[in-house]
Amino acid sequence: xxxxxxxxxxxxxxxxxxxxxxxxxxxxxxxxxxxxxxxxxxxxxxxxxxxxxxxxxxxxxxxxxxxxxxxxxxxxxxxxxxxxxxxxxxxxxxxxxxxxxxxxxxxxxxxxxxxxxxxxxxxxxxxxxxxxxxxxxxxxxxxxxxxxxxxxxxxxxxxxxxxxxxxxxxxxxxxxxxxxxxxxxxxxxxxxxxxxxxxxxxxxxxxxxxxxxxxxxxxxxxxxxxxxxxxxxxxxxxxxxxxxxxxxxxxxxxxxxxxxxxxxxxxxxxxxxxxxxxxx
Numbered sequence: 001x002x003x004x005x006x007x008x009x010x011x012x013x014x015x016x017x018x019x020x021x022x023x024x025x026x027x028x029x030x031x032x033x034x035x036x037x038x039x040x041x042x043x044x045x046x047x048x049x050x051x052x053x054x055x056x057x058x059x060x061x062x063x064x065x066x067x068x069x070x071x072x073x074x075x076x077x078x079x080x081x082x083x084x085x086x087x088x089x090x091x092x093x094x095x096x097x098x099x100x101x102x103x104x105x106x107x108x109x110x111x112x113x114x115x116x117x118x119x120x121x122x123x124x125x126x127x128x129x130x131x132x133x134x135x136x137x138x139x140x141x142x143x144x145x146x147x148x149x150x151x152x153x154x155x156x157x158x159x160x161x162x163x164x165x166x167x168x169x170x171x172x173x174x175x176x177x178x179x180x181x182x183x184x185x186x187x188x189x190x191x192x193x194x195x196x197x198x199x200x201x202x203x204x205x206x207x208x209x210x211x212x213x214x215x216x217x218x219x220x221x222x223x224x225x226x227x228x229x230x231x232x233x234x235x236x237x238x239x240x241x242x243x244x245x246x247x248x249x250x251x252x253x254x255x256x257x258x259x260x261x262x263x264x265x266x267x268x269x270x271x272x273x274x275x276x277x278x279x280x
Contacts, residue, residue, distance in 0.1 A: 052169040052185050059225040060164040067092035069253040070100065070156045074149075079242025083107075085277065087154050087249075091116070092258035096140075099260050100154055102278045112278045114153060116140065117262040121153045123279060130269050137268040144199045144273065148206065149219070149236050149245045150280035152197045159249050163234045165193045166221050175224065177232045178252050182224040189219045189236070230254060 072087040084105070091098030100114040115122040115135075121143055122135040130136050143152040151158035166187035174183050191210045194217060195203045209217060218240060224233040236247045262268075 052171050053166065053187070055183075055225060055229075056166055056169055056185050056187075056223045056231075057164050059223065059229055059231045060160050062229055063231040063251055063254070064093045064157060064160055066094055066255050067098075067253075067258045068251040069256070070098070070249065070251060072154070072156070072159075072247065072249040074248075075244075075246045076147075077242075077244045079244075083277070089114075090253070090256065090258040090260075091156050092260070093157055093160075095258070097260035098156075098258055100156075102154055104277050107277055109276065109278060114279075115260055115262060116155070117260045120262065121155075122263055122268060123153065123274060126271075126274065129271070133267070135263045135268045136271045136274060137263075138271050138274055142272065143279075145197050145280040146199055146202055146275055147280060148194060148198075148202070148217075149238060149247050153274060153279045156249060158197055159234060159236070159247065160231065162189060162193055162196070162236070163221060163223050163231065165189060166223065172222070177224050177226070177250070180226055180232075182226045182232050185223045185225065187221050187223075189221055191217060194219060 068091060070087065070089055070091050074085040074087070076083045086103045087100055089098060089100040091100070096116065096119070098116045100116075102112045102114065104110050109125070109127075112123055112125060119140055120137050121140050122137050124130070124135045125132065126136040138153070140153075140155070143155075145152045166185075167190060169185050169187035172184040172186040174181050176182070191206065195206050198206065206217075217238060219236060219238045221237075222233075222235040223231055226232045231251060233248070233250045235249075236245075238245045
């Protein structure tokens with residue numbers, strides 16, 4: 001079983017109106033702290049004892065209690081081919097809404113738009129399964145990712161939840177992000193955290209890899225925390241032999257109003273799953 005089978009994407013987009021493969025819920029992906037979103041908001045203002053792991057978790061909670069501009073780049077390679085995707089848009093994590101544009105230059109489908117609103121995710125274009133001009137509509141807590149290090153439908157909060165699960169966190173110096181100083185922290189993710197949000201098929205592949213190498217996959221994480229105690233950039237990196245994957249997400253413009261209006265019901269088609277390079 002090659003790592004590339006888990007790392008690389010299917011080149012295209014697709015969706016299904018049938019039953020989803022695993023039926024997993026959001027709580028199966030990343031366990032929330034007691035108190036759910038309210039608990040996250042409370043912890044954003046709670047002090048830490050200075051441990052790097054606590055500083056990162058508090059910074060994630062603080063970011064998730066507000067809105068931010070999301071700019072993300074995903075670079076995947078099998079040593080021969082390299083694919084780069086870009087994701088951008090405003091996202092209000094406190095109110096669970098946002099809009100994202102996803103671009104994949106050179107792909108069979110090179111662009112989709114996503115709207116997160118009313119507990120659902122709306123995606124277009126998603127041909128050939130969805131008529132031209134219509135939006136695929138899926139419950140946010142049902143969508144899944146098909147590849148390692150991909151967030152379900154590019155959900156930025158999923159990335160932040162994984163960062164909050166960093167282990168063996170150490171301080172890695174001070175750098176400049178967005179023209180301002182930020183402290184960089186480095187850690188890693190275990191296989192259980194990496195499997196969260198994946199389809200059953202992808203989880204089985206990941207489990208086989210874990211069994212084969214007899215340890216967690218070498219996935220390293222970096223988190224940059226600004227002087228206001230907020231996450232301003234995160235990075236997840238995996239390299240093994242010729243395969244690699246790197247996800248870098250930058251957060252800026254905190255606290256700005258976010259408009260995310262769901263399409264009219266007459267323009268939506270409910271689906272049970274989405275797949276392909278752009279939605280993950």
